Amino acid sequence: MIVLLLGCGEQVVEVYDGDTFLLANGEKVRLLGINAPEIGEPGSDIARDYLENLLLHHRVRLVREDVDRDKYGRLLRYVYLGNRFINEEMVARGYAESYFLDENDRLKPRFDSIEIVACKNRRGLWAFNVYQPPVTVDEKFRIIDWREAEKYYYQNVTVEGKIVRTHRTKRVCFLNFDPDYRHTLTGVIFASDLSKFPKDPQKFYLNKKVRITGLIKQYKGAPEIIIKDPAQIEIIR
CATH class of the missing domain: 2.40.50.90 (OB fold (Dihydrolipoamide Acetyltransferase, E2P))
Incomplete structure (x- = not known):
């Protein structure tokens, strides 16, 4: 220091x-x-x-x-x-x-x-409801299709869909439901939380159908969910 x-x-x-x-x-x-x-x-x-x-x-x-x-x-x-x-x-x-x-x-x-x-x-x-609160596995929220995310800004929901694109930098790992990632829902895992998740989450979640639970926020005009804990993301298949 x-x-x-x-x-x-x-x-x-x-x-x-x-x-x-x-x-x-x-x-x-x-x-x-x-x-x-x-x-x-x-x-x-x-x-x-x-x-x-x-x-x-x-x-x-x-x-x-x-x-x-x-x-x-x-x-x-x-x-x-x-x-x-x-x-x-x-x-x-x-x-x-x-x-x-x-x-x-x-x-x-x-x-x-x-x-x-x-x-x-x-x-x-x-x-x-500005920040993402901790999510426990026993909490139940409305399940929506990822395409509906923009209708639920600043609400806690469970979003369902397939991760078709991922990208990882030194600071963050992005999980995208659509190739047009700049205008559609993104799951975001920050580097400080990566140790909680499976190794190489950008590979682990790619092409998986998932349910992500959390607060939908707007960032640069598109919806995103901050994923702080593995309890927020469930692999369906």
């Missing part, structure tokens, strides 16, 4: 959403270990307002880990306002999810535990 403490801190002059803000020196900062709704998504204004009320016009202390910037050039940082650990607070209050690309990150267990408490107590955005 590389730690960088910026003296007395830089002033926050603008908050874009629940996990990104602008410093007076022109640098954009993306909070590490969390993910909040993108601008325009349900709950994005609530998460942004909470972070804005915390940080706007205040000086913050930034802590760097191994990776300095993301692909958009934003600083990747843990953020402190006095003794308040802002990344952790956003998860604890329910305005952001725990989100790590590296399953071995030292803070992942801590943030995951805090997220579970926030979910159980329906804090912040957990009260509005």
Whole structure:
């Protein structure tokens, strides 16, 4: 881990959403270990307002880990306002999810535990079906065809269909129900959760008829389900 403490801190002059803000020196900062709704998504204004009320016009202390910037050039940082650990607070209050690309990150267990408490107590955005709650095998939801996914945004359902295309990157594994993946339903497994699933899930689930249970969200104009646990996906044949 590389730690960088910026003296007395830089002033926050603008908050874009629940996990990104602008410093007076022109640098954009993306909070590490969390993910909040993108601008325009349900709950994005609530998460942004909470972070804005915390940080706007205040000086913050930034802590760097191994990776300095993301692909958009934003600083990747843990953020402190006095003794308040802002990344952790956003998860604890329910305005952001725990989100790590590296399953071995030292803070992942801590943030995951805090997220579970926030979910159980329906804090912040957990009260509005914005995030994917844990799914247990005994829960029953409406079963729909994958082509109907767009009718059920921000509802928990079970989607049935065949995985006809998959793709895996360092950050995510995509399970697609149609070759036209940009406009149709996608199942998404993030790298931090891959250890829970069968080895090479992009091969394991390809050409299988499955049922995926979860919250249907909209991402870049198309439906998706975040698959955090193998209990969410059942192979029919």
